[in-house]
Amino acid sequence: MEMLSVKNLSISFGGLRAVDSFNITIQKGELYGLIGPNGAGKTTVFNLLTGVYKPDSGIIILDGENISGKSPIEINKAGIARTFQNIRLFKNLTVLDNVKTGLHNQYKYTTLAGILRLPSYYRTEKLMTEKAYDILKVFDLDKEAATLSANLPYGKQRKLEIARALATNPKLLLLDEPAAGMNPAETEELMKTITLIREKFGVTILLIEHDMKLVAGICEKIFVLNFGMELANGLPQDVLNNPEVIKAYLGE
Amino acid sequence: MSFLSYLIKGISLGSVYSIIALGYTMVYGIAKMLNFAHGDVIMVGGFVIYTLMSLAGINPLISVLAAIVICTLLGVTIEGIAYRPLRKASSLAVLITAIGVSYFLQNVALLVYGSNPKSFTSVINVPALKLADGKLTITGETLVTIPLCIIIMVILNLFIKKSKVGRSMIAVSEDKDAAVLMGVNVNKTIAITFAIGSALAGVASALMFSTYPNLSSTSGAMPGIKAFVAAVFGGIGSIPGAMIGGVLLGIIQILSSAYISTQLADAIVFLILILVLLIKPTGIMGKKLHEKV
Numbered sequence: 001m002e003m004l005s006v007k008n009l010s011i012s013f014g015g016l017r018a019v020d021s022f023n024i025t026i027q028k029g030e031l032y033g034l035i036g037p038n039g040a041g042k043t044t045v046f047n048l049l050t051g052v053y054k055p056d057s058g059i060i061i062l063d064g065e066n067i068s069g070k071s072p073i074e075i076n077k078a079g080i081a082r083t084f085q086n087i088r089l090f091k092n093l094t095v096l097d098n099v100k101t102g103l104h105n106q107y108k109y110t111t112l113a114g115i116l117r118l119p120s121y122y123r124t125e126k127l128m129t130e131k132a133y134d135i136l137k138v139f140d141l142d143k144e145a146a147t148l149s150a151n152l153p154y155g156k157q158r159k160l161e162i163a164r165a166l167a168t169n170p171k172l173l174l175l176d177e178p179a180a181g182m183n184p185a186e187t188e189e190l191m192k193t194i195t196l197i198r199e200k201f202g203v204t205i206l207l208i209e210h211d212m213k214l215v216a217g218i219c220e221k222i223f224v225l226n227f228g229m230e231l232a233n234g235l236p237q238d239v240l241n242n243p244e245v246i247k248a249y250l251g252e
Numbered sequence: 253m254s255f256l257s258y259l260i261k262g263i264s265l266g267s268v269y270s271i272i273a274l275g276y277t278m279v280y281g282i283a284k285m286l287n288f289a290h291g292d293v294i295m296v297g298g299f300v301i302y303t304l305m306s307l308a309g310i311n312p313l314i315s316v317l318a319a320i321v322i323c324t325l326l327g328v329t330i331e332g333i334a335y336r337p338l339r340k341a342s343s344l345a346v347l348i349t350a351i352g353v354s355y356f357l358q359n360v361a362l363l364v365y366g367s368n369p370k371s372f373t374s375v376i377n378v379p380a381l382k383l384a385d386g387k388l389t390i391t392g393e394t395l396v397t398i399p400l401c402i403i404i405m406v407i408l409n410l411f412i413k414k415s416k417v418g419r420s421m422i423a424v425s426e427d428k429d430a431a432v433l434m435g436v437n438v439n440k441t442i443a444i445t446f447a448i449g450s451a452l453a454g455v456a457s458a459l460m461f462s463t464y465p466n467l468s469s470t471s472g473a474m475p476g477i478k479a480f481v482a483a484v485f486g487g488i489g490s491i492p493g494a495m496i497g498g499v500l501l502g503i504i505q506i507l508s509s510a511y512i513s514t515q516l517a518d519a520i521v522f523l524i525l526i527l528v529l530l531i532k533p534t535g536i537m538g539k540k541l542h543e544k545v
Contacts, residue, residue, distance in 0.1 A: 050433055076435040088430040090423045101423050104416055105435035111444055114415035115407065121415065128416075168435045 001028040002061070003204040004172055009048055009058030018044045020228040022058070026172070031198060031205045033219035033236075035212075037248055041228040042208045043085060046174050049206075050082050051075040063171050077105060079171035083161040083178060085208075091150035095141055095160055098149050099132040102167025132167065138200060139163045139193060155186040159193065166201060173197075175207040179214050187211060191218050216240060224248070257388050258510045259503065264394040264463070266502020267401035271456040272479030273486070273494035274408065275449030281489035282425045282445045285346045289330060289353035291476015292361075293450050297323045297457030298467045299361060302370055312375040320454035327450025328443050336439065354473070361469035369471075374462040393463045400459070404452065405495050412491065417444055425489075478505075481525045487538025496536055 002025055009022040019041045026032050034042050047053045049060060051072040060068045067078050081102075090098050109124045136142040139159045144152060149160060158178060165173060178194070179187045191214055198205055209215045215222060215236070222239040224231040232242045239245060272294060279287045297319040304315035334353050338346050378392030412418035420441040423431040432438050460475060461467055478501060486497025504524055509517035528535065 052429070052433070072432045073435060073437060076433060081435075082433060084430065088427050090426050090430075092426060093419060093422055097419050097422075100416075101419050101431070101436060102434050104420060107416070109416065111417050111447075114417055115411050117410075125414070125416075164434060 002026070003028045003030070003063055004049075004206070005059075005061040006049075007059045007061075009045070009055050009060065011044065011048060011053055011056050018228050019048060019055075021230075022048075022225075022228075023230065024223055024233070026204055026206060028063075029198070029202065029204055030221065031194070031207070031219050033215040033222040034206060034208045034225060035210070035215055035222060036225035036231070040225040042225055043176060044228075045225070046082060046176055046208065049075075049174060050080055076168055076170075079169075080174065081165035081168040081170035081172075082174035083158075083165050083176055085176045085180065087154075087157050087161055089149040089157055089161060089164070091148070093149060094145065095136065095147050095149055095152065096129070096132055096145040098160060098164050099135055099167045100128050102164040103128050103131060105168055135163050135167055138197060155182055155189075158182065158190070162193070162197070166197060166203070170203060172204045172206065175205060175209075177208050177210060179209060179211045187214055190214070194218060212240070254510075257390075258506050260390055260394060262503035262506035263499055264391075264397045264502070265506060266482075266499035267397050268456050268460045268463075268498075269475070269479045269482045269502050270401055270495045270498025271404060271452050271459070272475060273483040273498045274404075274452050274491065276480050276483040277486075277488055277491060277494040278421075278445050278449050280483070281491075282421050283335070283442045284425075285335065285343060286350060286480070287330075287335075287446075287449070288347070288350040288476070288480075289357060290449065290453060291472040291474070291479070292354050292357035293323050293326055293330075293453040293472070294457045294460065294475060295361060295467075295469065295472030296326060296357060297454040298372060298461045298471065299365060299370075301375060301458060301461070302372055302467055305375065306370075306373055312377070316375055316454075316458045319457060320451050323454030323457070324447050324451040327446040327453070331443055331446040336442075358469045358473070365469065367468070369466050369468040372461040372465040372467045374465065375458050376462050391463070393459070397459045397463070400455070401495075404455070405491070408448070409491060417441065421445060478521065481521065484535055485525055485528055487535030490535070490537040493535055493537030500536075 004026040006022060006024045009019060011019050022045060034045065036042050048055050051070055054069055058068065059066065062078055062080060065078055067075050090101060093101065107124050107128050109120045113121045133142055136145055141156060141160060141163060149157065152160060162175065162178065179190055182190060194205065195218060197203065219236055221234060222236050223233045224239060224245050226248045231248055232239045232245050275290045276287065279285060300319040300322050301315045304310040304318055305312055330353055334349050335346060338349060374393065376393050376396050378395050380392050381390040381395060412421060420436045423436050424438050424441045428438055479498065482497035482501040483494050485501060486493030501521060505517050505521050508520040512520065
């Protein structure tokens, strides 16, 4: 079963072909790594997949649905969620409220019910809180639910971003450098968490990462991007031993 | 005793400023724009009540509810037509559009109702309270305005802190792009913000014109500007700030017109704004801006 199928995706900024004929097929439940040197276009690929940028050409099919050219909110509804390279939590909201914000696309009550505190308000908010706690427990953040997200330590902020993205109930989760700035112990723990959420939520994952140990350790397949183009694509051991890849990363 | 009576009058006027200031501060906090047409929405609310109650003879309560509904729809319409297309434009373009909308509303009112000021009949039918052997009189308008203002503040604060729309508002105010990627409907959230602010303008119109019954096409402009001053004074973007700023402004205005000079009252209000901004540029409740190095 294909979860994501991207064909000939391209975008240019001025004269620069930032992403050039990008093709990828991700199977349901797969954990795919997207790597490449700085400036290779990895985050641009994420921005294209989530609708932040409109592609110049190409087709994106998510679970059988053509989402190319749709707006970010439609794509989120279709089932793609993401985290950011630089943490972009809602700093003035608590840990719990950050996750509840992610749940907004699934729970409804009217604004008037919220102002007048009608029974539907209490019922829905209670369900959201329970659901949010379930997600926070997976990330071991439930004890910090009432903390302002800005006051969390760095490693936990990274985890909360993943929790918030998962709360939107995605089919495909895009993680943009989840281990950036983490120490080895935190990275180790993150690897376990990523493996766990894949099993528990049955979500397909595409992750950008620089930490080779993390990529090789958990990804089933790896895609290497260089100057916006495919350099290698396949199983980790093949890709990481590919002389072209070594050249792109380490020079000749 | 006269000081106490001025103080109460000031708090009452200040409560109205607070309700208007909420509209400015919420829109600024969430959509990062100054809606200078907000004061004119109050004027429209005043004319709606005047038309229904004084001209058509409809029950005051129904007239006020109708004004609230019409103000809400007007606010959402203004946002949808004039501001939404400019979401990605510079803040200066939006500001100029807001001024344009303000003059548009004023001139439409001028066209419909003419330039002669109308006398507004109070919608509040509560007897005045006489205290201390009749030395201290609290008007019925004041008796309604102050508690109503407190109720609105409490409900609004709870709503923003503990509801879906409230969380969306905070999320949008912090990071629109991240919010939209998390499935938050930014346009809807901003429209609801305008709806709430404009509904409060409708409430404010009933309270303000009941106390100050002079209704003309420009009668929303000055209270609008003063409420904006109150919002900045309290720290723009902060809801408790709008409340404190509004009440302080009302007290300052009434006391300075009573003890210093009626003509100078407005000048004193604006002088204090300048002083506050010189000493604490982010306002009373505004957050300190730390520069990151």
